[in-house]
Amino acid sequence: MPTCRACGDRAEQFLDLGRQPLSDAFLRPEEVATEFTYDLTVTCCQGCGMVQLGSEVPRERMFHSEYPFRTASSHRMTQHFRAVADRLVAHSSTADPFVVEVGCNDGTMLRRLAETGVRHLGVDASADAVRDATAAGVQAQCAFFELETARRIAAEHGRADVVYAANTMCHIPYLDSVLAGAAALLTDDGVLVFEDPSWEDVFRLASFDQIYDEHFYLFSATSVSALALRHGFRLVDVEHLDVHGGELRYTLARSGAREPGPAPAAQVARERALGLTDPDVLAGFAERVAAKRTALLDLLRSTRAQGRSVAGYAATAKSATVLNYCGIGPDLIPCVYDTTPEKQGRLTPGTHIPVLPFPDSPDDLPDTFVLFAWNHTAEVLDKESAFRADGGRWIRYVPDVEEV
Ligand code: TYD
Numbered sequence: 001m002p003t004c005r006a007c008g009d010r011a012e013q014f015l016d017l018g019r020q021p022l023s024d025a026f027l028r029p030e031e032v033a034t035e036f037t038y039d040l041t042v043t044c045c046q047g048c049g050m051v052q053l054g055s056e057v058p059r060e061r062m063f064h065s066e067y068p069f070r071t072a073s074s075h076r077m078t079q080h081f082r083a084v085a086d087r088l089v090a091h092s093s094t095a096d097p098f099v100v101e102v103g104c105n106d107g108t109m110l111r112r113l114a115e116t117g118v119r120h121l122g123v124d125a126s127a128d129a130v131r132d133a134t135a136a137g138v139q140a141q142c143a144f145f146e147l148e149t150a151r152r153i154a155a156e157h158g159r160a161d162v163v164y165a166a167n168t169m170c171h172i173p174y175l176d177s178v179l180a181g182a183a184a185l186l187t188d189d190g191v192l193v194f195e196d197p198s199w200e201d202v203f204r205l206a207s208f209d210q211i212y213d214e215h216f217y218l219f220s221a222t223s224v225s226a227l228a229l230r231h232g233f234r235l236v237d238v239e240h241l242d243v244h245g246g247e248l249r250y251t252l253a254r255s256g257a258r259e260p261g262p263a264p265a266a267q268v269a270r271e272r273a274l275g276l277t278d279p280d281v282l283a284g285f286a287e288r289v290a291a292k293r294t295a296l297l298d299l300l301r302s303t304r305a306q307g308r309s310v311a312g313y314a315a316t317a318k319s320a321t322v323l324n325y326c327g328i329g330p331d332l333i334p335c336v337y338d339t340t341p342e343k344q345g346r347l348t349p350g351t352h353i354p355v356l357p358f359p360d361s362p363d364d365l366p367d368t369f370v371l372f373a374w375n376h377t378a379e380v381l382d383k384e385s386a387f388r389a390d391g392g393r394w395i396r397y398v399p400d401v402e403e404v
Helices: 028-034 074-091 106-114 127-135 147-157 175-187 199-205 223-230 263-276 279-305 315-327 372-381 383-389
Strands: 011-021 037-045 051-052 098-102 119-125 140-142 159-164 188-197 234-239 247-254 311-312 370-371 394-398
Touching: 011 199, 011 279, 011 315, 028 234, 074 147, 074 159, 074 188, 074 372, 098 106, 106 119, 106 247, 119 127, 127 140, 147 159, 147 175, 159 175, 175 188, 175 223, 175 234, 188 234, 199 263, 223 234, 223 247, 223 263, 234 263, 279 311, 279 394, 370 372, 372 383, 372 394
Parallel strands: 098 119, 098 159, 119 140, 159 188, 311 370, 370 394
Antiparallel strands: 011 037, 037 051, 188 247, 234 247
16 A cells, blocks of 8 residues: 655555656657656545655656756746746845745746846756756756755855745655755745645646646645644645646745635635545546546547648647557657757657647648647637637647547
């Protein structure tokens, strides 16, 4: 029986997504033969309610200098993080706050702080991402954030008013060390703020592609409250964010330092009402996921049978789970277009579909796009309005499998 990586209690498996590659490991053709794979299963802790993967991929395999994701690839996310930077400074009760970002990637958020002269430091495990951040004028260093890193930062730069992480905390199985690090680094009144895909949204939308090697945890207010209490913190605020397919932003303060607002208790009550840790409800989720696989395969096969050409829109990390779980290869989707130079010319993990830059001419676009960047739907449809106007169609699978 697996145990919970966060609290050590018993964890029950409720979903098996089969053998999977690393979601961001876009391959050179010569790397296909030695591709790494693992069993992607999901469990729920019977004690603290933490939803998590059944097995852990070593962090060095996932986060290294060639990690290809760049925050700035989405215009909307760039705007989102500029607003975050302003909020973080407002959060702080001091005149000269120090903000540390864990998983700063290309420095999209910290750039805003750098521009306004706010003391800051980014930490990221990818040397290439840190290089991009530094080139953008951001203070950043290459490291995995854990207790030792936090102690070193506190000794070199002083204590932080805010420790912030976006789409990073859920990547880190060893949360004990991260929470201990935050406790060592933060001032007495400091806050740990993090935002990650929410289990409630994944459940509601059956967006099972949010589940992959890097998303080790699918947090909820229930599980984060328990995590906070075990480490001398309290969940004092939680806020729903309409980005990356639905996220929650959690604010943790040292126990007794700040009074919790009403939002955490309300969110925990919603999660309880939905039964997000109930074994029968979880079994129902697994059935909805299996039904989506059947529906997506049927739609793709009928689209191809009608003679329509198909391509994937955006080689997202999420798409790896869908493609591999459904067994979709180049026979159904011959190529995937993506704006990221680091992914172009490579093959999608596991399914080995070529990743190409978007064609220059509209004449070279396919008849149908499969929207793998469904979390950026508004931005993409706005950008691609001419494709739609010219008769192009979209296949999507979140919230439902459909052609639009
Ligand atoms: P995203 O959904 O942000 O992330 P993840 O990889 O974590 O699932 O998708 C980012 C990828 O999508 C990145 O490779 C760039 C690509 N992309 C495009 O090619 N065009 C677009 O218009 C957008 C929004 C993303």
